[in-house]
Amino acid sequence: MASSFLLLISLLLLLLLLLPFHSNANLHKTRLRRSDLFSEPDVTTTADHSTPPTVFFEVSKPIVTPKSKPCSLLLLHHDFAFTYGKPPVLADYTPPSHCSFTKFSKIVLEWKATCRGRQFDRIFGVWLGGVEILRSCTAEPRATGIVWTVQKDITRYSSLLSKNQTLAVYLGNLVDKTYTGIYNVKIRIHFYPEEEGFGGNGVYSQKLGSAYDSDSRADLILPISRNLPLNDGLWFEVQNSTDVEFKEFEIPQNVYRAVLEVYVSFHENDEFWYSNLPNDYIIANNLTDTPGNGPFREVLVDLDGEIVGAVWPFTVIYTGGVNPLLWRPISGIGSFNLPSYDIELTPFLGNLLDGKVHNFGFRVTHALNVWFINANLHLWLDDNSVKTEAKLLNHIVSSPSMSQDLNFTGPDGTFLTKVTRSVSSTGWVKSSFGIITTLSNQDLSYSNSMTMGNNGSSQTVNQEIQFNTSVYAKKESSHVYSVKSLKTFPLYMYSNTKDEENGSYQSIANLTLGFNEKKTDGLGKVISSLKNVQNGQGLIVVKGHLVTSGLGSTQQDYRYHDDVQCYSRNISSSNYTILHDNVKNTCGEKQNSPESLRFRRWPIPARRAFLDSNLFVNNGRV
Ligand SMILES: *[C@@H]1O[C@H](CO)[C@@H](O)[C@H](O)[C@H]1NC(C)=O
Ligand SMILES: *[C@@H]1O[C@H](CO)[C@@H](O)[C@H](O)[C@H]1NC(C)=O
Ligand SMILES: *[C@@H]1O[C@H](CO)[C@@H](O)[C@H](O)[C@H]1NC(C)=O
Ligand SMILES: *[C@@H]1O[C@H](CO)[C@@H](O)[C@H](O)[C@H]1NC(C)=O
Ligand SMILES: *[C@@H]1O[C@H](CO)[C@@H](O)[C@H](O)[C@H]1NC(C)=O
Ligand SMILES: *[C@@H]1O[C@H](CO)[C@@H](O)[C@H](O)[C@H]1NC(C)=O
Ligand SMILES: *[C@@H]1O[C@H](CO)[C@@H](O)[C@H](O)[C@H]1NC(C)=O
Ligand SMILES: *[C@@H]1O[C@H](CO)[C@@H](O)[C@H](O)[C@H]1NC(C)=O
Ligand SMILES: *[C@@H]1O[C@H](CO)[C@@H](O)[C@H](O)[C@H]1NC(C)=O
Ligand SMILES: *[C@@H]1O[C@H](CO)[C@@H](O)[C@H](O)[C@H]1NC(C)=O
Numbered sequence: 001m002a003s004s005f006l007l008l009i010s011l012l013l014l015l016l017l018l019l020p021f022h023s024n025a026n027l028h029k030t031r032l033r034r035s036d037l038f039s040e041p042d043v044t045t046t047a048d049h050s051t052p053p054t055v056f057f058e059v060s061k062p063i064v065t066p067k068s069k070p071c072s073l074l075l076l077h078h079d080f081a082f083t084y085g086k087p088p089v090l091a092d093y094t095p096p097s098h099c100s101f102t103k104f105s106k107i108v109l110e111w112k113a114t115c116r117g118r119q120f121d122r123i124f125g126v127w128l129g130g131v132e133i134l135r136s137c138t139a140e141p142r143a144t145g146i147v148w149t150v151q152k153d154i155t156r157y158s159s160l161l162s163k164n165q166t167l168a169v170y171l172g173n174l175v176d177k178t179y180t181g182i183y184n185v186k187i188r189i190h191f192y193p194e195e196e197g198f199g200g201n202g203v204y205s206q207k208l209g210s211a212y213d214s215d216s217r218a219d220l221i222l223p224i225s226r227n228l229p230l231n232d233g234l235w236f237e238v239q240n241s242t243d244v245e246f247k248e249f250e251i252p253q254n255v256y257r258a259v260l261e262v263y264v265s266f267h268e269n270d271e272f273w274y275s276n277l278p279n280d281y282i283i284a285n286n287l288t289d290t291p292g293n294g295p296f297r298e299v300l301v302d303l304d305g306e307i308v309g310a311v312w313p314f315t316v317i318y319t320g321g322v323n324p325l326l327w328r329p330i331s332g333i334g335s336f337n338l339p340s341y342d343i344e345l346t347p348f349l350g351n352l353l354d355g356k357v358h359n360f361g362f363r364v365t366h367a368l369n370v371w372f373i374n375a376n377l378h379l380w381l382d383d384n385s386v387k388t389e390a391k392l393l394n395h396i397v398s399s400p401s402m403s404q405d406l407n408f409t410g411p412d413g414t415f416l417t418k419v420t421r422s423v424s425s426t427g428w429v430k431s432s433f434g435i436i437t438t439l440s441n442q443d444l445s446y447s448n449s450m451t452m453g454n455n456g457s458s459q460t461v462n463q464e465i466q467f468n469t470s471v472y473a474k475k476e477s478s479h480v481y482s483v484k485s486l487k488t489f490p491l492y493m494y495s496n497t498k499d500e501e502n503g504s505y506q507s508i509a510n511l512t513l514g515f516n517e518k519k520t521d522g523l524g525k526v527i528s529s530l531k532n533v534q535n536g537q538g539l540i541v542v543k544g545h546l547v548t549s550g551l552g553s554t555q556q557d558y559r560y561h562d563d564v565q566c567y568s569r570n571i572s573s574s575n576y577t578i579l580h581d582n583v584k585n586t587c588g589e590k591q592n593s594p595e596s597l598r599f600r601r602w603p604i605p606a607r608r609a610f611l612d613s614n615l616f617v618n619n620g621r622v
Helices: 001-017 155-161 209-213 279-284 344-353 606-609 614-617
Strands: 055-056 073-081 088-091 105-116 124-127 129-137 146-153 166-169 183-193 222-226 237-238 245-250 256-267 299-303 306-311 339-346 358-364 371-381 390-397 403-407 412-431 435-455 458-475 478-499 506-520 525-542 548-564 566-574 577-584
Touching: 001 237, 055 279, 055 371, 073 088, 073 166, 088 299, 105 129, 105 155, 105 566, 129 155, 129 256, 129 371, 129 412, 155 222, 155 577, 166 183, 222 245, 237 245, 237 358, 256 299, 256 306, 256 412, 256 614, 279 403, 279 435, 299 344, 299 371, 306 435, 339 435, 339 458, 344 435, 358 371
Parallel strands: 055 146
Antiparallel strands: 073 183, 088 166, 105 146, 105 183, 124 129, 124 166, 222 371, 237 371, 245 358, 256 339, 256 371, 299 306, 299 358, 390 412, 403 412, 412 435, 435 458, 458 478, 478 506, 506 525, 525 548, 548 566, 566 577
């Protein structure tokens, strides 16, 4: 890949020259990324309008909803044509008045889009009242058209949805004679009525318990994003390793819990940060325009100048990334619904409840241009008091221990990078619920081994991120809440690029991408478990900036279970065709149709939230 970097970058420059641009266009703002250079192989064939569009999708568990029909709202119907550098598209949101019910147990956002022709993958964001509710990437279209749908459980944003808001969508797209794809988008919200025994705020008499439920809805959500009007997304753009993007905020004085939800995506020189080369290697080999700074990145969140949490992001590969043929029709893990990361900030309430203005800062260790970052501050308010009290007891941030081993001669060599870091905080909050002490921990470890071979034309990356977080809350001697999340993000990437010396190059790539998360309670009992692994093998021949031929094959194994849902899917595709697709949605051995999802109608998460010390003795079960 390394030697192809040069080629890719020159192609990028060529492309920029070819585009009908705007001398005032700031290069980084073009959103043209390395993956964007690839395009549809069958695009040169005449579009056959009788062919039905190909359905693209990301494998994920279905959202568990009540049986009752939802009440639905079409919020936006828009064609995203030449939207680059224009303000986000806005729509008014008013809480649904046509529903026969006013309390909702589940709220689902639905993004449905079609596109035909040739177009790059585009990052986009959806904000409600400045609060980001979806970060996603578009699928790359075919000449014969594509359609895809993303559904996201947005119940945690309920408090926003109870008021009039402005919906904002930024999807910077460019359309010209060559890049013809216009994204036709419909955004809907489905509201499901409250149902006996089904999760939802009103169900629980104990407000505190539901506040600590992981699916709980905050009473107030503050946007930690840029403000409208902007000719751009509402996200902050972190451009280099010293860049810190700040946002001031103020919280009400009766908060008893605070969680910061962080959204990140990486682009251009850092789109494939995990394969970026060490600077020593780049200098020694006289490489220019090759993204460097090595393969380690972490997103740091500062509160009034002090680190309060870190995010070690999952390596999302967008739909044009590595080999675009790998992602048709099965999209990359997280590409249609990028993960966000929660940082428990309750221990810091002692510093925030003074009625004064505070600030968050966002930065990325070793960053290259560009990272899009913004956050939402979820706050729970004490109805029974106008002022809560709090104190930070302990705050320990280990400086990251980083080791780097470089061993190379000329363009070939191996690099080993290992990093660990931990952040820990403890604090108490006194509210009408009593004095609750919260302990929040993050333990992170990172390892990346990279090999350059074949005179610098092949690259192998083996990376694993472990991202452990835990939150324990206790009242005197009894536990209010206890959840530990263990995430692992394995990545294997092999690529070999051969320059054909005639303006054309061949690239083969093998890939393994995994997103695993296990959540356990205070007793170590599993609350939920996700194992999600994709393998891909691909070959492409690229001429100019067009994929002239190629093949992509993808296999995915997805397994999820929690107390109410079991879902697994083993699926594979090659050359746009699904080879096999095995879906299982029962917890036992038997297979069932997708309709017969096994819902057990009890609000387990909220019940789990009430583990007190006696219940620990009784096996921790309510
Ligand atoms: C919300 O918007 C609707 C429709 O524009 C309007 O009729 C209503 O008065 C607004 N409500 C508030 C509280 O502003
Ligand atoms: C880093 O980015 C910031 C924000 O764009 C810019 O002001 C600063 O000059 C950059 N620093 C370096 C060393 O490039
Ligand atoms: C890099 O450039 C320097 C100066 O132009 C030259 O002496 C050196 O041989 C070059 N190294 C490689 C690996 O091409
Ligand atoms: C560096 O790599 C070379 C070639 O693979 C190997 O012979 C040598 O032992 C390595 N050195 C170290 C210190 O690992
Ligand atoms: C994460 O937790 C698991 C299970 O307790 C442990 O084996 C692993 O070492 C932890 N990783 C880090 C970075 O603390
Ligand atoms: C390796 O690449 C360099 C620079 O591109 C070239 O000069 C050299 O001949 C290549 N060596 C081999 C063995 O192909
Ligand atoms: C040159 O380019 C064409 C594709 O345009 C390709 O088929 C051929 O294999 C390439 N390589 C050589 C050495 O001709
Ligand atoms: C790449 O994948 C192909 C096809 O599965 C396999 O034959 C080959 O050994 C793999 N190579 C590497 C380096 O992973
Ligand atoms: C997925 O299905 C394929 C084909 O039926 C099978 O060969 C493979 O072993 C399965 N993988 C897993 C992880 O079950
Ligand atoms: C991919 O499928 C198309 C038909 O859809 C076929 O023409 C082409 O030969 C296939 N490519 C490969 C490499 O199998």
